Amino acid sequence: MKDAANPLTDEQIQTFQRDGVLCVRGVIDLDTCKRMEEACLRLADDPSEHISRRWAGVARPPRGHERIGMALSLDQFREYAFESPLPRLAGALMNTPTVRYFYDQMFIKIHRGTGEFDGTSTAQMATPWHQDLPYWPFDGADILSIWVPFRPVPRDASGLEYVARSHRDPDLYTPFGLKSLRNTVDAPDMDAIRAAEPERFLSWDMEPGDCLIHHPRTLHRSTSNAGENDRVAVSVRYLGRDAIYAPDTIEDLWYPEDIEIGDRGAPVDPHFFPALG
Numbered sequence: 472m473k474d475a476a477n478p479l480t481d482e483q484i485q486t487f488q489r490d491g492v493l494c495v496r497g498v499i500d501l502d503t504c505k506r507m508e509e510a511c512l513r514l515a516d517d518p519s520e521h522i523s524r525r526w527a528g529v530a531r532p533p534r535g536h537e538r539i540g541m542a543l544s545l546d547q548f549r550e551y552a553f554e555s556p557l558p559r560l561a562g563a564l565m566n567t568p569t570v571r572y573f574y575d576q577m578f579i580k581i582h583r584g585t586g587e588f589d590g591t592s593t594a595q596m597a598t599p600w601h602q603d604l605p606y607w608p609f610d611g612a613d614i615l616s617i618w619v620p621f622r623p624v625p626r627d628a629s630g631l632e633y634v635a636r637s638h639r640d641p642d643l644y645t646p647f648g649l650k651s652l653r654n655t656v657d658a659p660d661m662d663a664i665r666a667a668e669p670e671r672f673l674s675w676d677m678e679p680g681d682c683l684i685h686h687p688r689t690l691h692r693s694t695s696n697a698g699e700n701d702r703v704a705v706s707v708r709y710l711g712r713d714a715i716y717a718p719d720t721i722e723d724l725w726y727p728e729d730i731e732i733g734d735r736g737a738p739v740d741p742h743f744f745p746a747l748g
């Protein structure tokens with residue numbers, strides 16, 4: 472039952488548990504979407520701001536795609552990640568009244584028609600199939616991402632696509648663009664899965680303020696942007712009760728310089744990962 476304490480219906484929670492992904496419509500109000508869209512575009516135009524250490528020293532880092540941890544230093548992003556309906560949604564799905572902010576990440580996909588498009592940066596390319604967990608120095612099932620577009624995103628113009636139930640796969644898949652120290656295997660043949668079980672491939676036409684919530688092991692991707700506008704979206708990741716540090720799982724930390732990750736299993740630092748709710 473959906474009530475004041477629980478923003479989701481039992482059916483929505485069951486859908487998330489079954490599929491590893493849930494679409495919830497109209498979560499963020501349109502005024503907030505407009506202000507977030509403007510803030511993201513301002514940030515994207517200022518290459519000095521919020522580049523992760525992964526791009527340190529790169530002359531022309533990808534525009535937009537790699538801005539992370541904005542909420543740690545920018546009030547508007549902090550208000551969005553900490554005080555919007557998002558932490559409560561994450562709490563409802565992870566069955567806890569208190570979640571921790573993990574990090575936020577901006578995803579701009581430049582549309583192919585723009586003069587800026589030369590196909591060379593991640594902001595211009597498709598995002599390949601991946602699970603999120605192999606990128607993170609954390610372990611656990613209670614680590615959710617909430618992806619919200621601030622402009623309409625038709626599913627075939629850089630919309631996200633998911634493989635339902637892949638969060639139950641026993642394997643972790645080798646991530647692209649990062650050396651994982653986990654036991655990972657190559658991702659399965661997605662064309663073969665699509666041919667055999669097309670109903671598992673889920674995508675949605677998204678309006679500003681709709682959200683997609685996914686489990687840390689759910690396979691997902693996005694296409695490049697064949698639409699007429701740049702796509703502007705932010706994912707906020709939240710930690711629940713079973714999330715623990717796992718710094719031994721990746722070689723290079725790519726978080727903002729000032730985040731410290733403790734030893735495996737150590738209590739999560741409330742300064743970098745504040746409790747919300």
Ligand SMILES: O=C(O)CCC(=O)C(=O)O
Nearest residue numbers: 578598603616618693706
């Ligand atoms: O926006 C995208 O293209 C990718 C988003 C994503 O992979 C995520 O939020 O985990």
